[in-house]
Structures are given as structure tokens and as C-alpha cells.
Amino acid sequence: MDDSAPPLFDPVPGRARRDGWTPKRQRAFIDALAGGMGAGAAARAVGMSKQTAYALRRRPGAESFAAAWDEAVGRAKRRRCKTISDRTRAAIDGMPVPIRYRGRIVGTRMKYDNPQLIRLLGQAFARGWIEL
Secondary structure (H helix, E strand, C coil): CCCCCCCCCCCCCCCCCCCCCCHHHHHHHHHHHHCCCCHHHHHHHCCCCHHHHHHHHHCCCCHHHHHHHHHHHHHHHHHHHHHHHHHHHHHHCCEEEEEEECCEEEEEEEECCHHHHHHHHHHHHHCCCCCC
8 A cells, every 4th residue: 555645536526616626626635634634624725614525525426535535544544653653662762862072973872752751651541551
């Protein structure tokens, strides 16, 4: 699965209005969703409202658009989870940081992301995975 290309879909057919959900706006909306925006923010980014986006999704003939919407949200979620796992790794294992002396690298030390570790522990406690 190629997450770099936007999901392909057939635009929802509709009346030809330049201020409505044109095929170009529909593609831009799906691209914004795949980029990590929520439905409201993506709709505002293309000059539309969240309510009309959901109405478009429910229209007859919008099955391809709805599937592309779901795929775009899934891609953004997978990318976000990958980022979270990288941040988790930095919090727990640390990241190597070079030690410089007179312009030369003479060693490395581990730098830990303590605020992220505190957030992770708070989430684990809230979900009941750990107890005090």
C-alpha cells in the first residue's frame, strides 16, 4: 500500500455549481484528510463546511468518495501512530546526541524525552495498564 499517493476515487456526481463540491474540491478535501486534518478543518481548507462534507458522503453515488475518505483517515492515523512510536522510543530508549569538543565529535550521550515519558505514563495509568 502506497501511502504517498492520494487515495483514488470517483468524484460524487452533482449539479455544476462553482461554489459547490466540485471534483477538484473533493480531491483537495481527501488530500487534506490524508495529510492529517480532521473533517472540519479539511472542509474549511477547501472553502466548504463540515456539514456539507458529511452530506456529500451520504449522497447516493458517493460510495467511492466515502471509501476514499475512510482510506485517507486510515493513512493519517497510521502515520500518526508511526510518529508516536518514534516519540515513545525516544522517551524510553533515548536518542544519541553527539558530544562536541573544539568542533569535533568526541563521543555521544543519550538524551531522553522526559515530558513525553510523563505523558505516556499518564495515558497508561488512565487506561488502567498500571496502578500506583
